[in-house]
Amino acid sequence: MPMRRDIQFMRNGRVVHLDGPPMLTLLDYLRLHEHATGTKEGCAEGDCGACTVVLRRVSGGEIVYQPVNSCILLAGQADGADVITVEDLAEGSALHPVQQAMVDKHGSQCGFCTPGFVMALFGLYHAPHRANLDRHAVNDWIAGNLCRCTGYRPIVDAALAACGDDGNDKFAKQDDAAARALAALDDDADVFAGTDQRFFAAPASIAALATLYQQHPDATLIGGATDVGLWITKQLRDLPKIIWLGRVKDLDGIADTDAAITFGAAVSQEAARRHLAAIDPDAGEMMRRFASLQVRNAGTIGGNIANGSPIGDTPPVLIALGATLMLQAGNATRTLPLENFFIAYGKQDRAKGEFVHSVSVPKLKPNERFRCYKVSKRFDQDISAVLAAFKVTLDGNRIADARIAFGGMAGTPKRAAATEAALRGLDLGKPETWDTAIAKLDSDYQPLTDQRGSSAYRSEVARGLLRKALIEIGGKPTQATRVVGIREAANAS
Ligand SMILES: Cc1cc2nc3c(=O)[nH]c(=O)nc-3n(C[C@H](O)[C@H](O)[C@H](O)COP(=O)(O)OP(=O)(O)OC[C@H]3O[C@@H](n4cnc5c(N)ncnc54)[C@H](O)[C@@H]3O)c2cc1C
Ligand code: FES
Ligand code: FES
CATH class of the missing domain: 3.30.390.50 (CO dehydrogenase flavoprotein, C-terminal domain)
Known part of the structure; x- marks a missing residue:
């Protein structure tokens, strides 16, 4: 398999190439390297949404617009995406419809949270369900954005007003061209940016991941980095070797049969949400209240299991449903009932160089x-x-x-x-x-x-x-x- 030595993503129609450092957050890239300071740092831990940017990607053959928290997303996780920030929305002096609606509906006061809200609403403007919005749906969408001045009613009004137009903004008009540009970036290469001592790697296959992790069992795996990002921004830890699972083909698959649903470890929580809701509406309700849209877009099912947290939301649900976990080390795989993975606080049944491959969840029987x-x-x-x-x-x-x-x-x-x-x-x-x-x-x-x-x-x-x-x-x-x-x-x- 070919090897690529840098990270590549789109910004305003051009390709950005980065070769590190591994722990660089997307927010720091934007603010410190590009001096694109419209994107704000509020909490630096994924809570406030001030740093929200949108990743435009191709997923399942469709263009998707995903709001994420750039403060805890590593720049390398933008590989293969078009990174859209608040600076990119207006056309000359003409504001984007969501910006104009925020003005018209008085959705901003001090303005610190506003770029994050605008970007969350920009994602909503491009969401498939934009035509069927009500206030509840908007509230769910912006649950990851905090405002301490304005109150949320005017912001919800702005969302409903903006999403009432035809949705044909300049980005929608460029979607075909963006899809072609993103396809050109999707090169199937294993990414390894840095040196053997300090790197950001993004293997493209399960075999390449297994080999790399065996070579570097001391590396930090990241799914969405919604936990690991805080080790960097809050605990100031040095993580010299990072392996991102977001490019690993077949680790983000969902196999939905009559009897069970199998989630690859890198399936995002947002992608898993509707499948879990189909097993039972309560499981869907739990996922609705899991963190926020920004966190769920980045965070993975595998990460929520592997972190071993006693207060992680999906493990008890999956255990009660009777889930089976698959782990892989090198070429060897093994399965175990999910509950057996959790040995004690902070201790999981996972060997060095072994990673969570997938979790299989039986569907409910009639009785x-x-x-x-x-x-x-x-x-x-x-x-x-x-x-x-x-x-x-x-x-x-x-x-x-x-x-x-x-x-x-x-x-x-x-x-x-x-x-x-x-x-x-x-x-x-x-x-x-x-x-x-x-x-x-x-x-x-x-x-x-x-x-x-x-x-x-x-x-x-x-x-x-x-x-x-x-x-x-x-x-x-x-x-x-x-x-x-x-x-x-x-x-x-
Ligand atoms: C604002 C905010 C709100 C949150 N709210 C919730 C909530 O409501 N409920 C909840 O449960 N959690 C919540 N979390 C915690 C976090 O989002 C979840 O634990 C999430 O599932 C972690 O997934 P991730 O892919 O981002 O993991 P990462 O941060 O990428 O990784 C977490 C750990 O798992 C390891 N890891 C990841 N993938 C694998 C793999 N495939 N194999 C082996 N090891 C792996 C990593 O090395 C690391 O040790 C929240 C976090 C934030 C920042
Ligand atoms: S700065 Fe608060 S979520 Fe990123
Ligand atoms: S307008 Fe001040 S925090 Fe929202």
Whole structure:
């Protein structure tokens, strides 16, 4: 396979070539190298959205416009994309429709957040669902942008006004030309920018990744860098060797069959969202509340598993659904039940040079029911205090089997073995018989107290969520028992 020694991306119709340094963020490239200071640095940790830029890429044969946080995205992750910033939108003195709408609807005061909002709305302007927008959809879209002056109503008004036009801005008119330019960049080469001691690498195949990682088991793998980016910007760590998974063909595939969905490790959380929602609307609702659009566009399913966080949102859901993880080292692969991957806090069952290849998630059978709930201090863009996931196998109205997993209740995402055993045989029509089984959660988990919740609070929440799941599964869900969100919209029963 050919080797390319630099990173390539488009900026305003020209190709940028970069050969490092490996930890350079896209934001620092824009502000310090190009002096394109329209893109702001607010938090430098993916929370505020002030640094939002849009990556125009070809995905599945279609042009897509993806808002991302440039503060925690490495410049190398822009390889193969057209990087669009706030400076690029206006045509001479004529503002772009989203900029004009922000002016007309009074969507800006101090202005610090405004470039980020404009770029998020620019992404929305080019989204496939722009014609069917309502205020809820706009709120979801901009959940990753914070404004401390204006309030969000005028910004939502601006979004609705701008997306009401024909969508034919100068970028839409250039999409064909952009697709050709991006295709010319898509060269199938393994990228290796730097030296053996300090590099940014982006292998193009699983075989090349496996070989490179065996040669450099001390390298840092990145999927979306939505965790690793903060090691750079907040912990000021030196990461001399970086291997990005975003160019690895077949690691970003989704195989959707009647029985299961298999996600390659590099599948973005946003791409996984609708597939998980198709398994069960609650899983889709969890993904809607997972971070923000900018984070989900970059962050990967593999990264959310491999980081081993006890408060990661997808692992408990995937464990409850019965997922199987595939790992690869060199040419050798192995599979294990996902729950077995998490050994202890900060310790996963992953050898040196071994990487997460994919995760396979069984679909629900006709007699299986699923519920999951995310409890966090803020509704949007917040890490869970408790994440509860339940799969119940029914035999008539009795529980034949149960798989329960929680996040935020132990040092790892963990199943509730004692509670599962106690639930077997219970009658869903007799709530007065559930208490002993629900109380078993206290022997399965002794949660920590931290800034997200006390131990007692977490235990109380866990018991409440199990009861809620049993009520919902046992009878027809009512307004009183429903979570807000897409389950409501889907009117699942
Ligand atoms: C603002 C913000 C909000 C967030 N909100 C949430 C949230 O609501 N819920 C949640 O769960 N998380 C949240 N996160 C955390 C983060 O987004 C997730 O953990 C994300 O899934 C990480 O994926 P990634 O691809 O970006 O991982 P990376 O940062 O690229 O990598 C994370 C770790 O996994 C390793 N790794 C990555 N891919 C592989 C692989 N294929 N094989 C082996 N190792 C690998 C890396 O070396 C690193 O150790 C948030 C983060 C931010 C910045
Ligand atoms: S600067 Fe706040 S998200 Fe990037
Ligand atoms: S206008 Fe000041 S932070 Fe949004």
